[in-house]
Structures are given as C-alpha cells and as structure tokens.
Amino acid sequence: MKGRTKGTKAQRHRGTEAQRHKGTKEMVLDSGVYCAEAVRLAAFVFSDKAGIKVAPRGGTSTAVINGPDAERLAGEFMNEVLNQQCRLDLAKKNSKIAGIIVTRALLSAAGEKAKG
Amino acid sequence: MAQKPAARKTNPSGGVLPQVLWKKTGGSYLLTNDAGHYAWLKEKDFAAITAGRLAETGPLFAELASKGFIRDRLDFNDLAAKWKKKNAYLNYGPGLHILVLTLRCNHKCLYCQSAAAGLGAAYTDMSLATARKSVDFALNSPAMGITLEFQGGEPLLNWKALKGTVEYARKKAKTRGKDLKLALVSNFSLMDAEKAGFLLANEISICTSLDGPKDLHNKNRIFTGGNSHGETLKWLKYFQKKHAAQSPDYRVFKPGALLTVSKYSLSRHREIIDEYARAGLEDIFIRPLAPIGYARNLWDTIGYEAKDFAVFYLKSLDYILKLNRQGVVIREKTAAMMLDKIINFQDPGYLDARCPCGAAIGQIAYNYNGDLYTCDEGRMVGWAGDDLFKIGNVFRDAYKKVMSNGVTRVCVVSSNLEAQPACARCAYKPYCGVCPVYNYATQGSLWGNMPSNDRCGLFKGIFETLFALLKKPGNAAILKRWAGK
Numbered sequence: 001m002k003g004r005t006k007g008t009k010a011q012r013h014r015g016t017e018a019q020r021h022k023g024t025k026e027m028v029l030d031s032g033v034y035c036a037e038a039v040r041l042a043a044f045v046f047s048d049k050a051g052i053k054v055a056p057r058g059g060t061s062t063a064v065i066n067g068p069d070a071e072r073l074a075g076e077f078m079n080e081v082l083n084q085q086c087r088l089d090l091a092k093k094n095s096k097i098a099g100i101i102v103t104r105a106l107l108s109a110a111g112e113k114a115k116g
Numbered sequence: 117m118a119q120k121p122a123a124r125k126t127n128p129s130g131g132v133l134p135q136v137l138w139k140k141t142g143g144s145y146l147l148t149n150d151a152g153h154y155a156w157l158k159e160k161d162f163a164a165i166t167a168g169r170l171a172e173t174g175p176l177f178a179e180l181a182s183k184g185f186i187r188d189r190l191d192f193n194d195l196a197a198k199w200k201k202k203n204a205y206l207n208y209g210p211g212l213h214i215l216v217l218t219l220r221c222n223h224k225c226l227y228c229q230s231a232a233a234g235l236g237a238a239y240t241d242m243s244l245a246t247a248r249k250s251v252d253f254a255l256n257s258p259a260m261g262i263t264l265e266f267q268g269g270e271p272l273l274n275w276k277a278l279k280g281t282v283e284y285a286r287k288k289a290k291t292r293g294k295d296l297k298l299a300l301v302s303n304f305s306l307m308d309a310e311k312a313g314f315l316l317a318n319e320i321s322i323c324t325s326l327d328g329p330k331d332l333h334n335k336n337r338i339f340t341g342g343n344s345h346g347e348t349l350k351w352l353k354y355f356q357k358k359h360a361a362q363s364p365d366y367r368v369f370k371p372g373a374l375l376t377v378s379k380y381s382l383s384r385h386r387e388i389i390d391e392y393a394r395a396g397l398e399d400i401f402i403r404p405l406a407p408i409g410y411a412r413n414l415w416d417t418i419g420y421e422a423k424d425f426a427v428f429y430l431k432s433l434d435y436i437l438k439l440n441r442q443g444v445v446i447r448e449k450t451a452a453m454m455l456d457k458i459i460n461f462q463d464p465g466y467l468d469a470r471c472p473c474g475a476a477i478g479q480i481a482y483n484y485n486g487d488l489y490t491c492d493e494g495r496m497v498g499w500a501g502d503d504l505f506k507i508g509n510v511f512r513d514a515y516k517k518v519m520s521n522g523v524t525r526v527c528v529v530s531s532n533l534e535a536q537p538a539c540a541r542c543a544y545k546p547y548c549g550v551c552p553v554y555n556y557a558t559q560g561s562l563w564g565n566m567p568s569n570d571r572c573g574l575f576k577g578i579f580e581t582l583f584a585l586l587k588k589p590g591n592a593a594i595l596k597r598w599a600g601k
Contacts, residue, residue: 087537089537094534094535094540097534098532102472104206105528106519106525108209109209109524110258110515110519111516
C-alpha cells in the first residue's frame with residue numbers, strides 16, 4: 001500500500017488530525033492509503049450513526065464528523081475506512097471466484113442453470 | 117572426466133507454494149487448500165518449501181504433491197472433483213423448509229429465542245390453508261430432496277394443521293417427484309399414543325430438547341403443567357423402542373435431542389453428557405445461546421461470554437472422547453459435521469457453516485402467517501420487530517421472485533468467504549461459514565467484523581482443537597468414525 005507520509009497508519013492518522021472541537025472532528029486521510037471509494041463507503045455505513053461530510057482535497061480526503069461523542073466516532077469511522085479498504089483490496093484479487101460462487105448459488109437456487 | 121556428484125534434487129520452481137492457506141500453531145504450520153486438503157509441516161519444512169528448497173525425493177514432498185500443495189504437481193482433476201463434492205450444495209436450491217405451526221408454547225424456557233406466545237395466542241397458529249400454500253412453495257425449490265420441519269412454539273399445539281400438512285405434503289411430493297422428508301421438533305409434553313402412532317406411520321423423524329439432568333433441564337425449560345424432563349425421557353424411550361423394533365410397514369427413525377447451553381450448564385458438562393449417554397442418545401449437539409431476537413434483550417440475565425462457552429465446549433469434547441475410549445457410543449454433532457468436511461471432503465448439510473451460508477438458498481423459514489424468512493434466526497429477528505430478513509410471503513410472492521430479491525442476494529454476498537477479508541486468508545476457510553443474521557444481531561452489519569466476532573472465535577477454537585486431535589492417531593481413529601456415520 002502506498003502512503004504519502006511515513007510511519008504507521010496510526011501515526012499518520014494522529015498526524016493528520018487537523019481540528020478538534022467539542023462535537024466535531026475533522027480527519028484528513030491520505031489517498032495513497034485510503035482510496036476515495038473506501039472513505040465514501042465508510043461514510044455511508046456511518047450515515048445512521050452521526051452526521052458526516054467527506055470531500056476530496058488534492059491527494060487527500062477530508063471527513064468531518066458531527067456528533068455527541070465525535071472523538072470516539074472518529075476512531076470508529078477510521079476503523080470502518082480501514083475495513084472498507086481491506087474489502088476493496090480483497091475484491092481486486094478475489095472478485096472473479098467470489099462472483100462465480102455467488103452467481104452459481106443464486107442461479108441454482110432459482111432453478112436456473114449457471115454457465116460452466 | 118570425473119562427473120560431479122549429483123546435487124540433492126530440490127524443486128526451485130514448484131517449491132513455491134500455490135494458493136494455500138496456512139496457520140502457525142505452536143511449532144507447526146497447518147496448510148489447507150480450497151479442495152479441502154490439509155497437511156502439517158514442521159517449521160523447518162515450511163521454511164524449506166516456501167524457499168523452494170524441499171527435497172523432491174522425500175515422503176513429505178510426495179504427500180504435499182498429492183494434496184495439491186506443490187505448484188507444478190497440481191492434479192487439477194482431483195482438486196476440482198474434491199472442491200465440487202465439498203461444495204455440491206451450490207447446485208441445489210433450498211432443501212430445508214421450516215414451518216412454524218404456531219408461536220404458542222406451554223413451556224417458558226429461560227432462553228427462548230423465538231419468544232413463544234402464551235397458550236391463548238391462537239392467532240399465531242398457522243392455518244391449514246397457509247400450511248398447504250407453504251408446502252406448494254417449498255416444492256417449487258429445484259432441490260430434489262425436500263425436508264419439511266415442523267417447529268414452533270410447540271407444534272403439537274396445532275395438531276390439526278400438522279396432520280393436514282403431512283397428508284397434503286406426502287400427496288403433493290409424490291406428484292412432483294420429490295424425495296420428501298418430514299421432521300418434528302417438539303417438547304413432547306403433549307405427545308400421546310395416537311399422535312405418536314400417526315408420526316411413526318408417516319415416517320416423521322422426531323427431535324426434542326434435552327438440557328441435561330432433571331434439575332438443570334427443568335430449571336432451563338420451565339413447564340408449569342408438569343415435569344418437562346420426565347416427559348422428554350419417557351417419549352424418547354418410547355420412540356427408541358419403536359426404532360429398535362422397526363415396523364414392516366414403515367421406517368422408524370431414531371429420535372434425537374438438542375442441547376441448549378444456558379449459563380447454568382457451564383459448570384456441568386460431565387453430568388449433561390452422562391445424561392445423554394444414559395438416555396441412549398448417540399449424538400449431542402452442543403450449541404451456544406445466540407443473542408438473537410428476544411434473547412438479545414435478555415442477554416444480561418441469560419447470556420454468557422463466548423470464551424466461557426468455548427471452555428465448556430472443549431471440556432465436553434474431551435470428555436466425550438474419553439467416553440468413546442471406554443466404549444460408549446456418543447459423538448458431538450458440530451465436531452462430526454466439521455470432520456465430515458475435513459476428512460470426507462463432503463458437505464454434511466450444516467447450513468450455518470457453508471460458503472455462502474444457507475440463508476434462503478439452503479433453507480427457508482415459514483412463519484405462521486405465511487411470511488418467509490431467510491432462516492429461523494432471521495424469523496426470530498423479525499419477531500423482535502426488525503423484518504430485515506423477511507424475503508416474501510407465500511400468498512403474495514412467487515418462488516423465483518423470492519430467490520432473486522435483494523435480501524436473498526445480500527445474504528449470499530455477505531456470507532461469501534471469498535469476500536470477507538479475514539476469512540479469505542484463514543486456514544479454516546475450506547470448512548467454515550459465517551452467519552449474516554448473527555453478524556447483524558451482534559455487530560450491526562451483515563458482513564460483521566471477524567477479528568472481534570465471537571462466533572468466529574468459537575469456530576476457530578473448534579477447528580484448532582479438531583486439527584490438534586487429528587494429529588494423534590488414537591483420537592484420529594475415533595474422530596474418523598464420527599465423520600463416517
């Protein structure tokens with residue numbers, strides 16, 4: 001995984017925390033580590049937990065979380081971004097076999113024949 | 117010119133492992149592959165094979181080559197055949213159809229996840245019309261083998277519908293050319309000779325709940341109408357006698373029992389297993405409580421930590437093996453099903469540990485009102501007020517529509533281990549499966565988060581134990597018998 005800044009992910013995360021208000025937290029995520037899609041997917045997962053705004057900015061994405069416990073939510077959000085990034089990375093490697101299994105399972109259950 | 121002495125033959129190109137999964141346990145490495153083969157390697161051999169330095173002439177190389185762990189010695193026909201056998205369920209439709217004949221129950225079990233309704237709630241009885249429509253729906257599955265399982269609540273409280281459904285299903289299955297199996301899960305408290313006679317004559321397999329010795333069983337399974345434990349044992353014995361005698365007119369199945377482990381069971385594994393052995397039961401299915409449906413709300417009172425269950429399970433397995441060595445015939449069902457995959461490369465029909473899981477594509481739960489759910493656990497979540505796992509209704513939705521709806525698809529996609537980051541690289545992937553309902557109930561997402569998932573932790577513990585036991589020849593012989601039954 002390419003990163004624009006050096007150090008561990010945790011260090012990079014701590015190093016890019018730009019703002020800290022009560023109930024609001026802004027995070028800057030390096031696009032070399034977390035792609036924009038992973039950030040968007042994590043924001044979607046979080047949409048029923050807290051107000052969250054994401055935007056691309058140069059080689060980074062910014063995410064602003066608003067909620068009663070923004071510090072904790074920001075930590076959970078970063079875990080979710082990591083989770084989504086891992087899924088996207090895995091999909092690049094496994095999407096073909098994963099697709100074959102899902103297609104065959106669904107078509108067979110519906111009584112349709114899968115190719116191959 | 118003198119010849120140079122031959123260098124020790126190694127396998128630099130084929131030595132690099134093909135796609136394998138591995139796990140370091142103690143000083144050894146467990147290797148597995150998608151075909152279901154496994155092998156143990158010592159640390160030095162693992163280092164040698166990954167560096168391409170393993171001698172081709174040794175027995176270890178031959179073993180690894182025969183199991184598909186050497187890149188340039190892959191027997192694709194054998195590997196593909198094993199994969200196909202192990203994943204044969206991908207070619208069928210749902211075979212298990214759970215009919216909830218009523219939500220009423222005369223027991224008030226501490227842990228009742230389905231949150232049974234009181235005896236007066238006759239509105240939760242399935243009508244015969246709904247039951248018939250459910251049978252018609254089930255027979256639309258492309259699976260040739262169809263199992264109808266009657267559940268509740270206590271299904272014997274809706275005897276009229278049960279009897280009518282059996283007669284209708286037998287007739288319809290015959291005209292559709294399906295191999296129909298019927299099963300009943302009952303607490304036996306309403307069983308009598310007439311009902312038992314009907315069940316036997318219609319070749320219905322019977323399963324009950326037995327939570328252990330009298331005091332423990334009755335503490336878990338509260339029955340104000342009498343002695344739940346006594347009734348359970350009385351009718352177990354009755355059906356066992358009928359099974360031993362058989363009948364010239366029909367097959368009589370051996371009755372089975374299910375154990376639910378409450379927090380009161382955790383310190384009593386020996387007594388529980390002894391009770392099963394005394395009752396002549398050859399299988400004990402040690403299942404944890406799951407915080408699903410109403411049980412989730414009661415978790416502070418009835419629940420326990422996953423690690424406590426893991427300790428209970430492993431102690432139980434150890435004790436069962438000890439009894440086996442003494443000649444007692446009894447096996448643990450979860451282990452037996454996992455072993456069937458590990459040893460025999462076949463799917464034992466364990467819908468909870470498949471990839472993808474059996475939700476909708478392997479089983480369907482039919483609620484009393486004809487609502488369809490991905491599985492019984494999904495129905496329990498629905499009964500607690502969240503219908504996420506509802507996939508249709510027998511009166512309103514066609515079979516194909518149900519199989520292609522969004523909930524069915526998302527359950528298949530989310531339980532596909534190839535798309536789960538932690539699972540895709542796990543050495544136990546060829547034998548394991550995740551449960552979207554459990555993930556949703558405990559972690560708020562269908563995909564879940566495996567590193568902190570209790571079910572994942574438990575399954576890993578079971579696999580680790582089984583593989584360790586298989587290393588010892590004495591244990592392996594017993595476990596192979598379990599898998600072969």
